[in-house]
Amino acid sequence: MLDIRLIRESPEFVRERLATRGTELAQLIDQVLEIDSERRRLETQLQQLSAERNRLSKQIGMLRSNNEPSSAPEAKVRAMGEEIAGLTQAVAAADESQRNLLLGIPNLPHPNATIGADASANPEVRTWGEKPVFNYQPLDHVDLGARLGLFDLERAAKISGSGFVCFTNLGARLQRGLIQFLLDLHTIEHGYVEICPPHLVRRECMVGTGQLPKFEEDAYGLEEGQTFLIPTAEVPLTNLHREEILSYRELPKYFVAHTPCFRREAGSAGRDTRGIIRIHQFDKVELVKVTRPETSYEELEKLTADAENVLKILGLHYRVIELCTGDLGFSMSKTYDLEVWAPGQGRYLEVSSCSNAEDFQARRMNLKFKDSDGKNRFCHTLNGSGTALARLYVALVETCQQPDGSILIPEPLRDYVRVKEIR
RNA sequence: GGUGAGGUGGCUGAGUGGUCGAAAGCGGCGCUUUGCUAAAGCGUUGUACUCUUUAUCGGGUACCGAGGGUUCGAAUCCCUCCCUCACCGCCA
Structure with missing residues (x-):
């Protein structure tokens, strides 16, 4: 499996080196990059929501132990539930398809390798x-x-x-x-x-x-x-x-x-x-x-x-x-x-x-x-x-x-x- | 195949719904003390992802065998699976 960071940071380099294998892989690289940025976008969103939920949940715990009313933050967290569940699923799906794509991409030939078709x-x-x-x-x-x-x-x-x-x-x-x-x-x-x-x-x-x-x-x-x-x-x-x-x-x-x-x-x-x-x-x-x-x-x-x-x-x-x-x-x-x-x-x-x-x-x-x-x-x-x-x-x-x-x-x-x- | 017990950080081992990434001890690392060694004291010590950053630093999220469920909230409750150990059955 290639390092997604390498692909993200030097896609041209990866494309060129893979091209020496003689099979068409440039499109796969494009797909991986696309999924990678989508995955990170979703993940960031999910993480922000989770952080907010954690903050509120902590608050609920404190309110309850002080016998104070906690229904307001509870309602808020409950309302977030569906969005978090949806995002969690979306992130997992993106993760999986990214991995599946990466698993199908061959290794980079050594830089000194002789270029040849067969x-x-x-x-x-x-x-x-x-x-x-x-x-x-x-x-x-x-x-x-x-x-x-x-x-x-x-x-x-x-x-x-x-x-x-x-x-x-x-x-x-x-x-x-x-x-x-x-x-x-x-x-x-x-x-x-x-x-x-x-x-x-x-x-x-x-x-x-x-x-x-x-x-x-x-x-x-x-x-x-x-x-x-x-x-x-x-x-x-x-x-x-x-x-x-x-x-x-x-x-x-x-x-x-x-x-x-x-x-x-x-x-x-x-x-x-x-x-x-x-x-x-x-x-x-x-x-x-x-x-x-x-x-x-x-x-x-x-x-x-x-x-x-x-x-x-x-x-x-x-x-x-x-x-x-x-x-x-x-x-x-x-x-x-x-x-x-x-x-x-x-x-x-x-x-x-x-x-x-x-x-x-x-x-x-x-x-x-x-x-x-x-x-x-x-x-x-x-x-x-x-x-x-x-x-x-x-x-x-x-x-x-x-x-x-x-x-x-x-x-x-x-x-x-x-x-x-x-x- | 059956029955029972169990899987928590490098290790041992607490934790049975909230402020727990997780007590304590050991080990590791750093500093101090010290003629050397030893010992002691103090501090520190997981992984992955992500955001910010030139990079570090820092912020956040996830992870207590794996996956799913209940819940506002799960290491903790429920289900499935995997693995380990013990015993029984069968068999090389």
Whole structure:
């Protein structure tokens, strides 16, 4: 949520920055401003009336305790009642529509962000490693998986529908080993606190991180939309301290969690239909940071490096791209995507998205900290996949395949998978 | 799912219709005293919004789990919901 004061005081600035996202938002800003001034007009009026009523009520109390007649001020207050009730309602209505409008406005892109319309304008920041060379046509994960019995897509479809996977045997163990490896890496080496959060969250948490109210069709809702299956652990982790005032001494906070992620993929039917690249339920190890505003961009670089470290240790070639203004997610000011090379696909797969939401989410969830000068300020929140399992899995088996169709488990994973090869 | 108890400021905890944003204590902050520490005394100490202001200061409104109701007036009375605790039932 943007700060209404910023919009009020610098509407041009806000309009320009939002325009770089490429969607038409200027009109929304006009609407917010209109409601804001109306809201304040009503509120001022209400407050003046309330002050008058309080003054009279106090007088009535004093008159009564002195056994003096109080019917005159009582009549006055009674006469005010209806107007106050009406104004109270009007203010509440204006408040609500202002908030609803604000909840639908995306975050401002970082001032240094590359201006661009879509993903094709995303600049490459760096690459690591090189595409592995095969002297044969590498198999993709679907063929490898079928050959080695790593997962069963047909039976998953039978029990759950299309877009689900059922890992089997060593394929399941590889998945479990990867999870363990990732959690160990981020807790022991990178200093994150491990959290095992609920996978079902209240509606307001989804609003807090920005999935709602705009993108309800992407989420699995239960109990008439009051709770939701999490689309990412970003939701429970970032909301952990919602409606709290932390001490500046506690910041930054680092959280890591492994959870399944549930997504309807409403807008992407027909895309990535083969294999496990885009499915309705996948596992992910997620990193979340809550920081002071002064350090959040520094922390974003560190968080991205922590995610990159996963791919480095596993020896997977990847590139880091920065999302341009038109490709930036709703809640984010700046995002780096990590894309890992998948030889069987012949393309890069997004396995991590590392973002700084600045105070956008904190404002929605009322997450503050008390600074050293005693002032309450909104925290900055960051998150990044560390990493998405299904796609990491794809890149790993496709990269580590051998000519005979077996998979050589990378050295750092062997203690977790307990085999050297899957054949 | 059932029954009972309860949710008040950073914490403990008073307050059962009026002058209560809320006693008292603890904690925090400031000052004084003091060789240091400790202790004591005095003062101060919530959040949001809004008006005024360059800003501070200041004025006002709201907030005693949330929402609604009764009333001239609600922390206090009534209703609904949420949450916590205890016990019972069912179940991993």
